[in-house]
Amino acid sequence: MTAIDIRDVSLEYGEGSGARLILSDISLTVRSGEFLSVIGPSGCGKTTLLRLIAGLVTPTRGAILCGDRKVDRPSRDRAIVFQDYGRALLPWRKIWSNVALPLEGGNIQGAALRERAIELLKVMRLEAVADHYPDQLSGGMQQRVQIARSLAQEPKIWLMDEPFGALDAITRQQLQDEVARLAAERNMTVVFITHDLEEAIYLGDRVVVLGAHPGRVVEEISVDLPKPRDQLTTREDPRFLAHRHHLFGLLQGH
Amino acid sequence: MKALARGLILPATAVIGWELASRAGVLSLDTFSRPSDVVVAGAAAFVDGSLLLATLQTLQAAAVGLCLAIALGVPIGMIIGVSAATRLTVAPTLEVLRPVPPVALIPLSLLILGFGVSMEAAVVAFACVWSVMIATTAAVRSMEGRLAEVARALEMRPLAYMRKIVLPAALARIAVGVRVAVGIALVVAVTVEIVVNPRGLGYGMIIAQQSLRPDLMYAQLLWIGFVGWVINWGLLALDRRYLSHFANAGRR
């Protein structure tokens, strides 16, 4: 079943003679439960593509469908994890309360709200800092808070924009495995933007390579590596290395 | 402690010089009084309760006016800050009203409300609403754009968005506007009392002046300065205590 259907989508910023074509005729489908990695050089429109899927931006031409509904605004079914975790958290709220934000106004209230938030924090091993404020946490922990918050809205589609770009290598690997596990456990469809080629292959069922000026799809590969993946063995697998060689060449060419 | 001692050099010298000049006959007692007399007059007014009553009256009008200004200025400022359409509709009217000197509204509010706390509070509110509103609008407009997207992605309703995201994000900077407004409120309340309203510290001063009691007038003047200083100090302390996590909510 198709979860996301991107049909001939183009996006321009600006109007009239000042219009700039950012994305050109993107066509992509993502299967339900699939983990799609999107990679491309900086400025090629990866974030823009994600914002289109989220419904934060509407395409100039073409359409995006999720299920059988046309995407014309954001929906709680689609959670976004922003790249800049430091700005995406509410600095005046404690960690648990940040995670509880998507739950508010629902059927959980009062003390149960906090309990549910703590449960989600446990998933990300953050329960110890439930009563801290965001600025008391490291970057990696802040990003885990944002991930926990996105889980609170129980999304079907998980949109992640270079979530680990600013983190150190060890933290990044831990979070990669956590995201892969959560996506599988909760059967979410994931669109994962990254500029890290190995990360794209390691996580993805499929990798889409975008080219720049204007942003367009230049390659799509299926990653035939067994799951769950392993930081050591997967990365040493000859098929992993073959994908890496192939895509590395492509990215250099653009 | 050292800084405090240093800060006291100037006022102490002035008071001693004032006292000496007065005793030497250089300064006329009718206009300049004398520090020792001022202390005695102030102590007497303090003991008989008249000083405290007048203070409460002035603070009451200032507080009521300030609350009105906040109750109007914050919501209006938020709406103007969030919605460009409202801003374009409302801004011209506000720009015409804003330069009207608050004191010029004294005859009008006297006509409508008569003497008493209401008219004084109304003039204070008019004087204070601008700094609250402008600070609120500026705070909202400079809000971190990412937070607006977080709210959109959660399909937050407009009222919840205002309450949970916009207001807290703007709070620290609104507090700055409120602090400015507090100073204005005190000034305007005392002014209204001096000009027309028979209550409070301003009225007490004008009466002291007219009944040839410069000592009492000086005592009240110094007391007003002290009250203003205490209030500002208290607000700063509150700010530090409760707003530290709101402070970095602006765009970075």
Ligand SMILES: Nc1ncnc2c1ncn2[C@@H]1O[C@H](COP(=O)(O)OP(=O)(O)O)[C@@H](O)[C@H]1O
């Ligand atoms: N709101 C916007 N208005 C105008 N241009 C934009 C806007 N957002 C992004 N762009 C431009 O679109 C291009 C792609 O940006 P982006 O999607 O952020 O790229 P990436 O995430 O791949 O680095 C860039 O050239 C950027 O300057």
Ligand SMILES: [Mg+2]
């Ligand atoms: Mg980007």
